[in-house]
Amino acid sequence: MKKTGLMLAALLASAAPAGAGFAQTTSSATPAPAASPAVADAAAQDxxxxxxxxxxxxxxxxLARQAIFDGDLETAGRLITDASTALERARVDxxxxxxxxxxxxPAKTKAAQPAHTASASSTPVAWLPIDGELVLDEAIEPSPEKNAAVAAANRHLRAGNTARAGEVLKVSGIDADYIIAAVPLEQTRKDVSRAAKVxxxxxxxxxxxxxxxxxxxxxxxxxxQAVPQQAPATSQAK
Incomplete structure (x- = not known):
C-alpha cells in the first residue's frame, strides 16, 4: 500500500464543480450555517x-504473521516491535x-455486508484510518470506461495527488464512493502487545x-458526487 496522508476534504473539494453537491452516507450536503457544516467539512472532521x-x-x-508461518521468529519479533512503535506514533498523529x-x-461493499456480530459495540472508540480507495458508486452501471476512470483516480490518490484524482472524477462525470479502512486503535495496540509477549x-x-x-x-x-446538479429554475420560497 502506498503511504499517503490523504486529505479527504481536498478530494471532495477538487471533485466538485461549481454548483455541485456532495453527499455523505450519513447526511445530506447543502451549504449551511456553522451549526450544520457541509459534508466536506463533516467528512474531513470524521x-x-x-x-x-x-x-x-x-x-x-x-508480514509478522507470514514470518511466524515461515518459522522465522526473529524477523517476526522485529516486525511486531516495528508495528508497536508505529502504533505509538499513530496515537498522536x-x-x-x-x-x-x-x-x-463489516465489509467494503454494501452488497457484501454481513450482519454485525453480537459482540459489535455501540460505544464510540478511536478508529485509526489505515487505507482508502475510490470505488464506483454501486447505483451506477459499471463499464470499462467508468472502471478505468476510477482506477486512474486511485492511482493519483496513491501518489498523493488528490486534486488530480478529483479532476478525473469531475471530467468523467462519475459518482464514486471513497472507502476508508480503519482499525480500533487501542484494541490493535493490545493485540500487538499480546503477540509480542507470547x-x-x-x-x-x-x-x-x-x-x-x-x-x-x-x-x-x-x-x-462529481456530476453537477442542475440549478433550480425558480428561487426557493422563503
Whole structure:
C-alpha cells in the first residue's frame, strides 16, 4: 500500500464543480450555517486523512504473521516491535476518529455486508484510518470506461495527488464512493502487545493475536458526487 496522508476534504473539494453537491452516507450536503457544516467539512472532521504510521503498522502485522508461518521468529519479533512503535506514533498523529463499531461497515461493499456480530459495540472508540480507495458508486452501471476512470483516480490518490484524482472524477462525470479502512486503535495496540509477549513461548498464539488485529478492520464510506446538479429554475420560497 502506498503511504499517503490523504486529505479527504481536498478530494471532495477538487471533485466538485461549481454548483455541485456532495453527499455523505450519513447526511445530506447543502451549504449551511456553522451549526450544520457541509459534508466536506463533516467528512474531513470524521476521517481527516489516512494515518501513515497506522498503515505501516498494519503492513508489519501482516508480514509478522507470514514470518511466524515461515518459522522465522526473529524477523517476526522485529516486525511486531516495528508495528508497536508505529502504533505509538499513530496515537498522536491526529488521524483517529471516534465511531462506534456498529456505525461502521463489516465489509467494503454494501452488497457484501454481513450482519454485525453480537459482540459489535455501540460505544464510540478511536478508529485509526489505515487505507482508502475510490470505488464506483454501486447505483451506477459499471463499464470499462467508468472502471478505468476510477482506477486512474486511485492511482493519483496513491501518489498523493488528490486534486488530480478529483479532476478525473469531475471530467468523467462519475459518482464514486471513497472507502476508508480503519482499525480500533487501542484494541490493535493490545493485540500487538499480546503477540509480542507470547511469540517466543507460543508462536501460534502470537499469530492468533495478530489475526485478531487484522479481523478488526471495519469500513466507512463517503460519497463523492462529481456530476453537477442542475440549478433550480425558480428561487426557493422563503
Amino acid at each position: 476521517f481527516g486523512r489516512l494515518s501513515v504510521d497506522g498503515g505501516t503498522a498494519f503492513e508489519d502485522i501482516g 491526529n488521524t483517529a476518529f471516534q465511531k462506534a463499531e456498529t456505525d461502521l461497515q 511469540l517466543k513461548g507460543n508462536p501460534y498464539k502470537a499469530s492468533e493475536a495478530l489475526r485478531d488485529a487484522q479481523n478488526a478492520v471495519r469500513y466507512a464510506s463517503v460519497n463523492v
